[in-house]
Amino acid sequence: MALSTPASDTSLPTPGGAAPAALPSTRAVRGSSLYRDAWRRLLRNKLAVAGGVTVILLCLIAIFADFLAPFSYTKPNFGRLNEFPSREFPLGTDQLGRDQLSRIIYGARVSMLVGLGSQIIVLAIGVPIGLISGYVGGRVDLVVTRFVDVMYAFPRLLFVILVMSMLGAGLTNIFIAIGLTGWVGISRQTRAQVLSIKEKEFVEGAKSLGAGFWRVVSRHVLPSALTPIVVSVTFGIPEAIFYEAALSFIGVGINPPTPSWGQMVGENQQFLRSYWHLCVFPSIAIAVTMLSFTFFGDGVRDALDPKMK
């Protein structure tokens, strides 16, 4: 087959949300390390920095939710149902009289946990599989690649929803569902990198000096394959956050009363006309989070691979 279509929009060499500020001017400097250069390019990209700062803020909100939230996220207050934003409740109260602000603050926890945590699982499954399939080659590679192709043909969101509706809602199951489907892309990328690296002289040199499989892989192959892995993780995070929000929106994601932004939008979307505030604020939270991660991810990709600009 002469052709392959780009598998997902994250792997496309699109130019970033706009990182015109990050010109590849430091590309010629061979003396400093790739990552120091990349860091410098990243810092020069204003949108990426803004995204990164927002991401850090969101993480802090998630960690310190207990101190930041003015009210409990579970305790109903039946005297104050569906109230519009006021001084006491800056974002209003929901159908059970719970403070929306507190629920949105706690909602950050779920989003961040899913975004970052699922990527650890994805890495733990995808990298070794891609590595072995690329490095060992032969029949192993053939079987793995065929399986990966089938998984790719599967519409991912469909599969995630399927797994979730079968396993039932809950945070652990979200990790399982995203982990089960997310490793495919990263394993493909790792494999491609390994294939291009394993024939290089420095790997051959290491082997001829008597380096074993693990040494070659951990000291030579993996570090060289790191860049696409990092890029794919930075895009995997918002993707995972999206899946959680989408699942919770449908009602197969996070179990109530734990608040999740997607769930809040899904539950209240039918009351949009009467109680707009119930839907709008969590929507804004999702939008801001997704945009921050995307800007940051675009910046990371452009910084690591200035050729793509």
Add this chain to the structure above:
Amino acid sequence: MARYVLYRLLWLIPTLLAMAVITFLVMHATPGSPLDPVAEGANPLSPEAQKNLAAAYGLDKPLWQQFGIFLGKALQGDFGQSFVYRTRTVTEIMRETFPISLFLGSMALALAIVGGITLGVLAAVYQNRSWDYVSVSVATLGVAVPNFVLAVFFIILFSFVIPLFPTGGWGSPNQWVLPTITLSLAPMGIIARFTRSSMIEVIRSDYVRTARAKGLAERPVILRHVLKNALIPVVTLLGPMFAAVGTGSFFVESIFRVPGMGRFFVLSMTGRDYPMIMAVVLIYGAFLALMNLAVDLLYGALDPRIRY
């Protein structure tokens, strides 16, 4: 060429079969059964009734046999009776809802292609100027923000604040506008970003410099020389975009109350409607694979350097 098409079509068979097996296993290997009560905490059916129902739906047979029966019937276009909508067959429901989803998807895709290319061209021609920022912002917004969130904002803006369009339904063309726009933004963003980078690459090439050097005006340079060549790689995007539009429509359809396939899909999943789930996954997978094939062929036709 014919060999290549045949090869790809034949390859579709094991792919779909594998998808069917995986879906089937996931459905049956996980705890719970379609005979469980739908409502939470409701009393379960009596064991006798469960047994009768299982026999009626063929759920009492061993798994491999169930799969075989399903496969045999599915090949004849019969996906069985829906568990949730008990009076109707899956094929009936699909025949009714799939065209609606397809129509919505096609409109969204058309809008995405036109809008995305326009945005991408503007961004590339005015690189690093305000048009670039505007179009890149729109593109990033479309790519990054989930469409159910966009839908909320659109309903508030264009139904409540400025009452231009109804909040949902699927009768008059007036009701098509918001779901189409919502669904189109994600693929539009993807196309815009890709078109931009592809255009920028082509603008720097030698033959464009030559075209300019011979005194050609900017418009024909951009439209005839740059755009034509820059769009070739953009075609490869159409494949994944069908996926984006297809899965995106689950949310858009449920928010805007469009009677398409998407709503049934979610309900069938949560209701453990086995026949319905299998049908949706397979139809969707086959559709996607065929579209990918069509895109690859189109790509070959546009770019004479590609040979099969």
